[in-house]
Amino acid sequence: MTGKTILRGQVLSFARSPFEGAPADAVQVDEAVLIDGSHIAAVGTLAAMRAAAPDAAETNHGAHVILAGFVDAHVHYPQTAMIASWGKRLIDWLNTYTFPEERKFADPAYASEIAARYLDLTAAHGTTTMCSFCTIHPESVEAFFSEAQARGQRVVAGKTCMDRNAPEFLRDTAQSAYDQSRALLQKWHGVDRISYAITPRFSPTSTPEQLDAMGALWAEHPDCLMQTHLSEQTDEIEWVKGLYPEARDYLDTYEQHGLLGGRGLYGHAIHLEKRERDRLREHGAGLIHCPTSNTFIGSGLFDMAGLMAEGQRIGLATDTGGGSSFSMLRTMAAAYEIGQLRGVPLHAAQLIWLATQGSARALRMDHQIGNIAPGMEADLVVLDLASTPAIAQRSAVADDLWEALFPTIMMGDDRAIAEVWIGGRRV
Structure with a gap:
């Protein structure tokens, strides 16, 4: 109609x-x-x-x-089929469940099947826009955008880039990540209701050379979003410190390579240091709260009250499939529960706002959705x-x-x- x-x-x-x-x-x-x-x-x-x-x-x-x-500001649509996989910390969980599943997205038919399934499931839960990581395969991006375009849906996504600390079958290079991301961006960004997000998975799976390449691409296309992960788990932060010994903190591994900005989306952002909080606020970056994921994988308790009081830009997300539900209602419930554990319960109006206007604002789309x-x-x-x-x-x-x-x-x-x-x- x-x-x-x-x-x-x-x-x-x-x-x-x-x-x-x-x-x-x-x-x-x-x-x-x-x-x-x-x-x-x-x-x-x-x-x-x-x-x-x-x-x-x-x-x-x-x-x-x-x-x-509902606007879901951080998802991994390729993890649809492995949602609710049992009992691992982040790094083990990636190696045990995520990476073997993501390998399948080299097959365009499989990518299309999961993209359609994911968009069916999320629409049934009232989600109308999401910002998704794809896999290293351009086919995974093509499948997601094609399916969303056919539905007239506003979505954001990008090819996930990884050139180390991942199985060989899921690695690209600094150059191929740049070339493939650029080609996808030029083909899809701004077409109908589709936006491209430059997508280094996170610092541990990218060399400094790859982060440089992604920073260069973002500088060439500053109207794009950039999405990644930040300070999800304490052992992850220690890993980053070992990989980037010259960095002042986790955020600095992005900042040094041109990957800190107002159109940046930083998933999780649980264990932030003061300098990181200050720099994120100064840039107006988007911090994406993923409460069901944070409890399911045992990551920690997001400081909603403190970050909001600082004036941070915050969105809400399921983090499919680290998150254990496709539902933004369940995600709001989890955000409430985490607020209670931190001593600051959220009002229903605040929860609804986070799942709609807050996430749209983080995506710089609050004038549209x-x-x-x-x-x-x-x-x-x-x-x-x-x-x-x-x-x-x-x-x-x-x-x-x-x-x-x-x-x-x-x-x-x-x-x-x-x-x-x-x-x-x-x-």
């Missing part, structure tokens, strides 16, 4: 960050939203929407909540606040919207997703 449509329900939008002032005061609740083609035309009262588009089709979602589609406002792209999710008997009996006695919504955040899954819209089309 690409004409005009009015969706009725509890339409939630953000006027500002709920981390600034009282969280609930950052949110506006309207009666209806008008979709015109691929974009949101208006938000407001049902009467106003009907007056603006008297011939529009209309769907009444009753007490359901209508939100911007992540909120419901006129001119924004029509990526929407409709939440049923009574999707299971357990959730229904709790929400039924709620005193306000936030108390009604919170059980769905904590206990909801794909059954809570009543409807999903991508680019103005119901999927």
Whole structure:
């Protein structure tokens, strides 16, 4: 459907960050939203929407909540088939599960199969945009972008670059990483709703020469995003110190090679030193919180409150398949639990913001996605606040919207997703 449509329900939008002032005061609740083609035309009262588009089709979602589609700011779509693999620390987990699975993506047919499966699974959970690592194989990028393009979906991805400390079958070189990344970038970046992210996996699997090459490519294409990993586990940090003895800290291994910037996305960022925090804030870089992954692999507890208070730019992510769920609802629940463990519980409005506007802001796409406002792209999710008997009996006695919504955040899954819209089309 690409004409005009009015969706009725509890339409939630953000006027500002709920981390600034009282969280609930950052949110506006309207009666209806008008979709015109691929974009949101208006938000407001049902009467106003009907007056603006008297011939529009209309769907009444009753007490359901209508939100911007979820934005997952750090995923590995090639790890779809090996999600929830048992019991390893990061390095062992990569060698045991991840690298053997990623080897299969040299096969374009397999890459296409998993890309389609991944986008089906995430759409079922209400995720409309994600930023994904692919594998070293250009075929993995082609498959993901082709599948997303066919769906009219806004996505970000890039060829993962590794030239050491990985199996030989998953290594490229500094030159081939540059050449292949550049060719993919030139083919795909800015086509339809597709953006390219320059993607060195992390410092341990790239030589300084490869990081230099990626930094050079980013300097040539500064409108691209750059994604990598930073300070996920303490033993990983010690490994980095051994590999880069001249670096001041983990972040410096990127900074020295031109890989620190405002369009940089740094996954995990748990165990940061003060200098790193200061430099990330100065650049306005994106720090991506991956709570289910951090608990599943035993990495540590992200300092949401402290980093937000510093003015850091923070997004939320599942980190499929180090993360143990495709669901951004489950990811919000895990972020809440980690906040509790650090003594700072997050309000439901803050959790929703992180999964929508916060992640879009980290991706520098908050002018396009992540909120419901006129001119924004029509990526929407409709939440049923009574999707299971357990959730229904709790929400039924709620005193306000936030108390009604919170059980769905904590206990909801794909059954809570009543409807999903991508680019103005119901999927």
